[in-house]
Amino acid sequence: MNRMQHTVALVTGAAGGMGRAHCRRLAEEGADIIAVDIDSAAAELAATAAEVAAVGRVCVTGIADVRDQAALDVAVADGVAALGRLDVIVANAGIYADLGSSWELTDQAWQRTVDINLTGVWHTVRAAVPALTDGGSIVIVSSTNGLVGAASAAHYAASKHAVVGLARTLANELGPRNIRVNTVHPGSVATPMILNDTVYAKLRPDLPHPTRADAAEVLARRTLLPVPWVDPVDVSNAVLFLASDESRYVTGTQLVVDAGLTQKV
Numbered sequence: 511m512n513r514m515q516h517t518v519a520l521v522t523g524a525a526g527g528m529g530r531a532h533c534r535r536l537a538e539e540g541a542d543i544i545a546v547d548i549d550s551a552a553a554e555l556a557a558t559a560a561e562v563a564a565v566g567r568v569c570v571t572g573i574a575d576v577r578d579q580a581a582l583d584v585a586v587a588d589g590v591a592a593l594g595r596l597d598v599i600v601a602n603a604g605i606y607a608d609l610g611s612s613w614e615l616t617d618q619a620w621q622r623t624v625d626i627n628l629t630g631v632w633h634t635v636r637a638a639v640p641a642l643t644d645g646g647s648i649v650i651v652s653s654t655n656g657l658v659g660a661a662s663a664a665h666y667a668a669s670k671h672a673v674v675g676l677a678r679t680l681a682n683e684l685g686p687r688n689i690r691v692n693t694v695h696p697g698s699v700a701t702p703m704i705l706n707d708t709v710y711a712k713l714r715p716d717l718p719h720p721t722r723a724d725a726a727e728v729l730a731r732r733t734l735l736p737v738p739w740v741d742p743v744d745v746s747n748a749v750l751f752l753a754s755d756e757s758r759y760v761t762g763t764q765l766v767v768d769a770g771l772t773q774k775v
């Protein structure tokens with residue numbers, strides 16, 4: 511219950527499925543939270559803050575699109591001013607959208623994904639590293655699509671591979687300050703990002719109106735363990751490990767949480 515005692519963690523994309531779970535899990539272990547998300551997710555962000563408060567920790571919320579450096583700078587500065595320090599950065603915000611064959615993606619689709627999933631992570635780090643305590647930890651949420659390709663999602667796979675390069679570089683730059691930098695690579699996770707009709711239709715083009723159960727059937731065939739996806743908390747537990755001192759000599763590495771998806775032959 512106290513693996514994160516006396517620490518403050520910044521989480522982007524904190525209103526959503528996994529972001530909220532990261533906030534709650536870190537708070538359960540004693541961290542206070544700076545939770546950031548976009549304006550249209552303000553109500554869900556307030557719900558995240560309520561969950562953090564319910565486990566007895568403080569949550570300062572900030573509205574910022576990770577594409578907007580100035581807004582992120584303000585959100586981080588306000589959070590650090592309110593909570594007094596910053597020990598952990600969880601760069602979690604991301605999108606999986608506008609899917610299509612690599613050669614058919616529009617400029618707009620490509621740019622939006624790269625701007626949020628890659629440049630947004632760089633913006634987050636740029637806003638928060640100056641305030642980060644020596645001995646702190648940066649966790650960047652990539653994907654199994656940051657390790658292997660993804661049909662119909664070249665922009666997503668490229669952005670998720672690219673953050674690994676960013677993390678490895680940051681690990682080199684920040685090692686002397688005893689700051690660790692790692693990436694987490696979830697497979698399919700039960701959040702709105704994949705639990706929606708667009709993804710179901712991609713997975714089951716054979717059905718006119720595929721359901722969650724129809725999609726689960728396909729995804730369960732892709733994993734080694736008998737599950738179609740993992741739960742957000744399974745990824746949060748990996749984030750917690752990398753955020754905490756239990757991983758004090760782990761840096762520049764990739765932690766995969768995918769029920770065996772990337773190892774299946």
Ligand SMILES: NC(=O)c1ccc[n+]([C@@H]2O[C@H](COP(=O)([O-])OP(=O)(O)OC[C@H]3O[C@@H](n4cnc5c(N)ncnc54)[C@H](O)[C@@H]3O)[C@@H](O)[C@H]2O)c1
Binds near residue numbers: 525575576695697703
């Ligand atoms: N769900 C999966 O299967 C899966 C698998 C691998 C990796 N991931 C990654 O995990 C992370 C979290 O995904 P999730 O499944 O919780 O998705 P989600 O869609 O449930 O939540 C994403 C959150 O990010 C926020 N967000 C979107 N664009 C933003 C922006 N420009 N600025 C700030 N916030 C923004 C959204 O408002 C939302 O709260 C993402 O980086 C995603 O790529 C997800």
